[in-house]
Amino acid sequence: MAPSRQARSSKTVRRVLLGMAAGVCLLSGLTAAEAQAPAKQPPAAPQAATQVAPQAAPQAVPGFWDPRRRPERPDLSRLTVIRFLTETDYPPFNYTGADGNPAGFNVDLARALCDEIKVTCTVQMRRFETLVDALSSNRGDAIIASMAVSPQLRARVDFTDPYYRVPARFASRKDAVMPEIRPEYLEGKKVGVIAGSAHEAYLKAMFTDAELHGYPNDDALRSALRKGEVDFIFGDAISLAFWINGTDSGDCCAFSGGPFVESRFFGEGIGIAVRKGNDVLRQALNWALFRVWEKGRYTDLWLRYFSVSPF
16 A cells, blocks of 8 residues: 655646745744644634735744653664655655756755764655655665654654644635634635645544535636635645645735644644564654754754744
């Protein structure tokens, strides 16, 4: 069985990647506890902006590590090389660079981890659906390919702690941005979502008074918002961030409200996969991930690749 993967919009992302600028200011890290399902008794709904485009929000860099829970340095003497496996076509996370070598956020993070552990690092690109089999047959040591942790995959591989998550967010036209979104704020509002998706299930469970409109794919969903056929759309914040910042959006739209990260609907996060029982490597990677974050290298990477934050 091929591993599940996050929804991907490579066409839009590729366009954005070519013109992506460096990120702006850094906010403090955002944890899952700070992005919960909406509360039941909010203050009065804020008014949407009228005829005024919102100012650009400072860049937010997510943090998934607790500085109070510093992992102990494991025994690294048994590690001499880490053979990372990644996929071929998911920019800006993994792609083939201009020099023909692997490139992207995941690739740069893998190399930063090897620098921290002080071992040789290789990165091999393969089709996404072949990665788990390649790992199981010892053609690599770890998969760093934006692989979503799931119970099905946990039966085949072990995972490090998450190094990012894929939140859900609302987007609206720029003249109707709301700084905060709660269920009662969207009563009677038209909200577009991909039919049959986890995002639709979340809206049906939590935003019961909104008027939901299902669409077959991202292109149709985003077109509906661009044309004003719906008031908001709700979906994968990473792909939405690249669409908002790309040419396909026509500079029409922006995020409204903050991220939603309820794991029951949106998954446990993205981890690095290692072979079952390879605790030496898993613990080494967990320690190195914390160190890379603690030293600010994770933040530097995030700001390099994400000019519009999904958080």
